[in-house]
Amino acid sequence: MADPIRRLVQExxxxxxxxxxxxxxxxxHLIRSNRQQVRDLAQALIDATDKIRLCSVCMNxxxxxxxxxxxxxxxxPEIICVVATPSDLLAIDRGGHFRGxxxxxxxxxxxLEGVGPDDLRIAExxxxxxxxxxxxxxxxxxxxxxxxxxxxxxxxxxARTIKPLGVTVSRIATGLPVGGELEYSDQATIARAxxxxxxx
Ligand SMILES: [Zn+2]
Numbered sequence: 782m783a784d785p786i787r788r789l790v791q792e793x794x795x796x797x798x799x800x801x802x803x804x805x806x807x808x809x810h811l812i813r814s815n816r817q818q819v820r821d822l823a824q825a826l827i828d829a830t831d832k833i834r835l836c837s838v839c840m841n842x843x844x845x846x847x848x849x850x851x852x853x854x855x856x857x858p859e860i861i862c863v864v865a866t867p868s869d870l871l872a873i874d875r876g877g878h879f880r881g882x883x884x885x886x887x888x889x890x891x892x893l894e895g896v897g898p899d900d901l902r903i904a905e906x907x908x909x910x911x912x913x914x915x916x917x918x919x920x921x922x923x924x925x926x927x928x929x930x931x932x933x934x935x936x937x938x939x940a941r942t943i944k945p946l947g948v949t950v951s952r953i954a955t956g957l958p959v960g961g962e963l964e965y966s967d968q969a970t971i972a973r974a975x976x977x978x979x980x981x
Contacts, residue, residue, distance in 0.1 A: 786812065838909065840885040840902040842867050850874075850883060857881045859920040862975075863906065863939060865889050865927065868964040873925060876968035878975055881923075884909065889931040890938055903939060910946045921949040923978055927963050940981040951978040 782790070786808055793804035811819055835841070836848035843849070850856060860881030864870045870883050886901045898904075910919045924939055926932035940950045954977030963971070 835885075839883050840887065840905055841870060841883060855880070859918070860923065861906075861909075861919055861921070862923045862925050864925050864963070865932070865935070866964070869925065869927075872964040872966065873971055873975070876971055878968075878972045884922075886926075886935070889926060889929075890935045891931045892934075898938060898942075901935070903942065906939070907943060907946070910943055910948055919948050921951060923951050923953060923975070924981070925953045925963065925975070936981070944981075950981045952981050953978050 789808045789811070790801070790804045793799055793807050794801050796804075799807070811822075832844050833842050834844075834846060836843045836846055836851055838847045838851040841848055841850065857880055861884050862870075862873060862879055862881055863884045863886060864873065865886050865888060867885055870885055873879055874883075884902070884906050886903065886906075888896055888901050890896055890898065890901065906922075910922070912918065922939075922943060924936040926935045936952050940952075944950055953974040966974075
């Protein structure tokens with residue numbers, strides 16, 4: 782295999798869910814593709830990684846800081862829905878049942894994989910809740926992590942951490958299949974899970 786192809790295969794194989802075999806197939810596909818298409822792909826990768834950053838308020842990925850959701854005055858700033866990933870946020874927001882704000886953790890606590898509280902955006906959530914004087918800021922925090930072991934542990938940890946700040950902490954109902962991934966749940970299930978949330 783020529784060196785530039787080998788390098789391309791190596792880079793592609795670093796992506797999640799892509800093994801050596803798929804990487805090789807993709808590499809040969811790209812090499813055979815129209816030059817302009819490949820340039821467009823490369824430019825899209827560069828633009829996305831250069832221009833996208835984390836919103837300093839909700840930690841979601843955005844081009845503008847603060848992001849459009851954090852500046853949308855039609856969204857209730859007193860309710861924050863805490864999610865593990867930007868794709869979970871999209872899954873919940875697609876249904877349009879939740880009209881508050883969000884906070885993205887970027888992962889779940891996982892002692893087995895060495896993910897601790899400092900690896901997640903929990904400190905930013907605490908700061909966000911504490912920023913407003915008591916009674917004027919966040920009223921409720923809904924923790925919408927998946928009902929997996931890590932999702933439950935993360936919900937419990939966050940509840941313990943933010944309850945002393947005087948907010949109501951609730952957890953989405955377990956209408957989701959156990960161990961089920963939020964991002965793959967249908968809108969009716971997510972709506973039920975939100976409506977049936979229980980105070981922690
Ligand atoms: Zn934001």
